Amino acid sequence: MKKTGLLKVINLKGGGAVLETTVKADTTTPAPEAKPDAAPGQSASSINGLPEYKTLAGAVDLTDLTPVIVSDNYNNRTILLKDANGREQYKSVFVKKTGLLKVINLKGQGVVIETVVKEDTVTPAPEVKPEQKPEAKPEQPASTISSLPEYNTLSAHVDLNTLTPVVVSDNYNNRTILLKDANGHQQFKSIFVKRTNMLKIINLKGGQIFYGAAQ
Incomplete structure (x- = not known):
């Protein structure tokens, strides 16, 4: 009986009550609760x-x-x-x-260093882009x-029926056209100056064949 502390033990083979008494509370001090081991130490490389490692290593021989x-929480991190x-x-x-780091000597020598940790600002090497060749028209x-x-x-x-024109440049000032034969060999080149309306036609096998105003 929890309220009175009464305990009755009965022999179920017919022997009746074996014991009927009041249980006294045991006042012996309970054994201390075992606490989990502290977090294991780690190597400095861990x-x-x-971000504070370099500054810490510079102030203390690790x-x-x-x-x-x-x-290690949202606000700060503490390392022993x-x-x-x-x-x-x-x-x-x-x-x-804030990036503030304080290092304390626990043997009574006080603060070893208190400073703001600066991020490594080494400029990354520029990305090397593959050389791009102009796209052939x-x-x-x-x-x-x-x-x-x-x-x-x-x-x-020029007989254009047997030649294929390729506009190799066309800008504000002029336009250059190459004329190729059926085998892809360059036969003629024309240079048209837009501002003056002048045209030059060159036979690539024999020199200039026309220079004058375009009609």
Whole structure:
């Protein structure tokens, strides 16, 4: 009976009550609750990706120390640095929002360094882009240039029926056309100066054959 502490033990084989008594509470101090082990230490290389690592390594010799991250939240990160015997030697506190880092010597020597961690501003190497060659313009039948102002004069001096024109340049000042035969060999070149309406036709096998105003 929980309320009175009464305990009755009965032999179910017919022996009746074996024991009927009041149970007294045991006042013995309970064994302490076992706590989980502390987070295992890590090698210094395990924190070398943190933004405060370089500044921390510059202020403290991490060679014989083991870092233990004891807290890491939205606001800050705290790291304990322990020696080979597990004794705490240094503590670093990094404030993420401001980049402020404080490193404290726990042996009573106070603050080792308090500074703002600057991000690595090394300029990345420029991206190397593959060399781009100008896209070759497709060859066209003579009819595609028939609307050009120099066409009539060009056709009067060159048989365009057997040649394929390729406009190789066409800008504000002039237009250059190459005329190729059926084998793709360049036979003639025309240069038309737009501002003066002058046309030059060159036989690539024998020199200039016309120079004058386009009709």
